[in-house]
Amino acid sequence: MKKDNLERKDEYIWEIPKEYKGCMSVPGRLYLSEKLVDVVEEDTYEQIANVACLPGIKNYSLAMPEAHLGYGFPIGGVAALDRDEGVISPGGVGFDINCGVRLLKTNLKKEDVKGKEKELIENLFNKVPSGVGSESKLNLSNSELDILVENGAQWAVENGYGKESDIKFCEENGKMQQADSSLISKKAKGRGKSQVGTLGSGNHFLEVQYIDEIFDEEAAKTFGLNEDYVTVMIHTGSRGFGHQVCTEHVNEMEKAAKKYGIDLPDKQLACAPSGTKEAEDYFKAMCCAANYAWANRQVITSWTREAFHDFFDSEIKLDLVYDVAHNVAKEETHKINKKESKKDYFVHRKGATRAFGPGHSSIPKKYQKTGQPALIPGNMGDSSFIVKGTEYAMENTFGSTCHGAGRKMSRKKAKGKYWGGTVQKELSEKGIYVKATHGSVIAEEAPGAYKNPTEVVDVAHNAGISEKVGRLQPMAVAKG
Amino acid sequence: MNLNKKDFEFIEHTADAKFKAYGKNLNEVLENAAYATFRSMLDLSDVEPTLKKEINLSSSELDELLFNWISELIYYFDAENIVFKDFNAQVEKTKQGYELFSKVYGEKINPKKHKFETEVKAITYHDLEIEEKNGYQVQVVLDT
Numbered sequence: 001m002k003k004d005n006l007e008r009k010d011e012y013i014w015e016i017p018k019e020y021k022g023c024m025s026v027p028g029r030l031y032l033s034e035k036l037v038d039v040v041e042e043d044t045y046e047q048i049a050n051v052a053c054l055p056g057i058k059n060y061s062l063a064m065p066e067a068h069l070g071y072g073f074p075i076g077g078v079a080a081l082d083r084d085e086g087v088i089s090p091g092g093v094g095f096d097i098n099c100g101v102r103l104l105k106t107n108l109k110k111e112d113v114k115g116k117e118k119e120l121i122e123n124l125f126n127k128v129p130s131g132v133g134s135e136s137k138l139n140l141s142n143s144e145l146d147i148l149v150e151n152g153a154q155w156a157v158e159n160g161y162g163k164e165s166d167i168k169f170c171e172e173n174g175k176m177q178q179a180d181s182s183l184i185s186k187k188a189k190g191r192g193k194s195q196v197g198t199l200g201s202g203n204h205f206l207e208v209q210y211i212d213e214i215f216d217e218e219a220a221k222t223f224g225l226n227e228d229y230v231t232v233m234i235h236t237g238s239r240g241f242g243h244q245v246c247t248e249h250v251n252e253m254e255k256a257a258k259k260y261g262i263d264l265p266d267k268q269l270a271c272a273p274s275g276t277k278e279a280e281d282y283f284k285a286m287c288c289a290a291n292y293a294w295a296n297r298q299v300i301t302s303w304t305r306e307a308f309h310d311f312f313d314s315e316i317k318l319d320l321v322y323d324v325a326h327n328v329a330k331e332e333t334h335k336i337n338k339k340e341s342k343k344d345y346f347v348h349r350k351g352a353t354r355a356f357g358p359g360h361s362s363i364p365k366k367y368q369k370t371g372q373p374a375l376i377p378g379n380m381g382d383s384s385f386i387v388k389g390t391e392y393a394m395e396n397t398f399g400s401t402c403h404g405a406g407r408k409m410s411r412k413k414a415k416g417k418y419w420g421g422t423v424q425k426e427l428s429e430k431g432i433y434v435k436a437t438h439g440s441v442i443a444e445e446a447p448g449a450y451k452n453p454t455e456v457v458d459v460a461h462n463a464g465i466s467e468k469v470g471r472l473q474p475m476a477v478a479k480g
Numbered sequence: 481m482n483l484n485k486k487d488f489e490f491i492e493h494t495a496d497a498k499f500k501a502y503g504k505n506l507n508e509v510l511e512n513a514a515y516a517t518f519r520s521m522l523d524l525s526d527v528e529p530t531l532k533k534e535i536n537l538s539s540s541e542l543d544e545l546l547f548n549w550i551s552e553l554i555y556y557f558d559a560e561n562i563v564f565k566d567f568n569a570q571v572e573k574t575k576q577g578y579e580l581f582s583k584v585y586g587e588k589i590n591p592k593k594h595k596f597e598t599e600v601k602a603i604t605y606h607d608l609e610i611e612e613k614n615g616y617q618v619q620v621v622l623d624t
Contacts (some may be wrong), residue, residue, distance in 0.1 A: 041494060068494055068495060069493065069495060070495060070496075070606075071496060071604040071605075071606030071607075071621050071623060072604065072605075075495060091604075091605075095601045095602040095604075095623045096623075131591065131596070132521070132589065132594075132596040133561045133589035134591075135561075187555055190555070190559040191555065191558045191559045200599070201596065201598070202598060202599055202624060240558040240559065240601075243554075243558070243601040243602045243623075244558075246602065247551050247554075247602050247603075250604075251544065251547065251548070266605075266606055267543075267605035268604050268605040406495075407494050407495050410492055410493055411497070411624065412492070412497075413492070415597065437596070438595050438596075440595065440597045441596075441597070444598065480599075
């Protein structure tokens with residue numbers, strides 16, 4: 001689809017008309033600035049239109065401001081599928097189920113870390129296994145893994161990784177209740193057993209940052225954020241466990257779609273009607289993978305705390321601000337407009353973040369007045385943001401906003417254009433120390449390969465789907 | 481044994497890895513697709529084919545066979561930390577569809593020796609193509 005087919009509805013709202021494709025039952029709707037429209041690949045529009053063909057989709061096939069090419073769903077895609085008449089699609093969640101981000105605030109100031117970035121990150125790198133093939137320091141039995149995937153972050157805390165208060169600052173309290181470990185294959189367990197507490201590779205990272213700007217004093221106060229204080233951001237997901245769960249269910253759904261007579265424009269959108277065994281089994285297994293990811297981030301949090309305590313030789317506070325999932329499907333109740341009554345949906349977010357507005361019962365008590373914090377990581381050379389959910393998002397995007405900046409250059413192109421050593425040197429001149437398993441990881445993840453996070457977050461802010469609270473600048477980054 | 485290792489090409493894709501692989505028959509195209517999958521992660525000249533695995537599977541459709549074949553290799557890569565470089569696949573047409581018998585060779589991941597550029601999480605059905613055209617050709621998008 002060509003960009004000319006887009007209809008501009010508002011300064012930041014663009015639509016793909018329902019008539020674009022015969023199978024679309026709703027229009028596509030994108031939140032973009034004029035500048036961002038130009039960097040969206042044309043195939044991304046096609047993917048947004050394809051999602052609009054899923055049975056039971058409500059209102060719009062949505063794309064957040066970082067929209068870019070994915071497989072099946074676009075990255076930045078949000079779709080609410082009717083709980084009774086819709087479908088569930090593993091492709092709407094992706095292989096890295098509950099890939100997500102958490103933010104820890106510390107009682108350290110920027111000056112306390114300045115000059116020590118390298119040593120600190122080496123310490124973190126030694127504590128938290130990263131990179132391809134890295135193995136966890138934990139070796140779980142199958143039965144322990146069963147308990148872990150049914151209890152998520154709560155398993156971690158019960159086993160000494162973190163504190164009770166961490167739980168309430170995770171989406172879903174770090175545990176999706178519908179998880180059923182009896183649906184997990186031997187293979188998923190085989191991949192998952194040795195990866196609890198590992199960062200992984202690619203765009204996953206552990207970053208030491210400081211808060212350089214506060215946009216919303218009141219919300220920042222509620223979230224406990226102060227200028228010049230150090231934060232730690234952890235970005236990882238459900239590792240091989242989630243990848244295997246998705247792989248197996250995409251195949252099952254492929255057959256289910258045929259069985260239930262669902263005609264799909266892209267096989268990766270394979271799905272099954274809610275309530276069918278195929279849909280239920282996937283959802284329960286997906287919940288296991290989501291819980292695995294929360295346990296993973298919780299264990300890494302605990303080792304991060306250890307690394308800080310050892311390094312500074314004192315009790316450093318590292319309190320969890322919040323933990324968000326950005327690849328997940330959730331059963332949620334939404335009231336779209338005044339005319340309609342509340343209804344249940346399976347909201348699929350693929351590279352998009354839940355950002356519920358003030359007063360929602362699913363967000364921690366402490367944040368009831370401000371709205372849910374959402375974390376938007378940048379890239380290793382650019383700012384990350386903490387934003388808050390809005391009432392507008394509740395009415396327009398099923399309470400969702402962007403999840404990151406999104407790539408604009410393929411890994412291959414980035415490797416051709418940048419050299420790891422040079423990128424590392426340039427970042428170090430900006431005061432950012434980057435540690436990776438080797439140079440090509442740094443080249444692939446070079447800041448120039450990503451869209452400018454400020455632009456993406458500003459569009460979300462100006463469109464009203466989330467509001468900026470604070471900005472975080474990287475000081476030291478560990479990449480897998 | 482698969483000796484012709486140039487029988488594939490990478491295609492531009494912003495977030496993931498995409499390739500086309502070719503072969504004069506089904507066996508060869510599957511071998512080349514497997515090679516391309518691992519080549520998208522690292523330079524395979526650093527890998528010694530000292531460890532052998534046998535992978536046998538069956539599928540009713542050809543695209544599912546390709547999906548299952550690559551998924552199985554990724555499984556061993558991730559669960560047992562083995563990186564593969566040589567592939568010997570034999571496909572047989574049956575009444576129910578296809579059966580694949582294979583022997584694959586590689587070695588345990590050694591971070592000192594193996595410089596990974598990226599990690600493949602899974603094969604996707606997005607844009608997946610397998611067609612008979614001057615032999616066979618396939619198109620694959622990998623989630624990286």
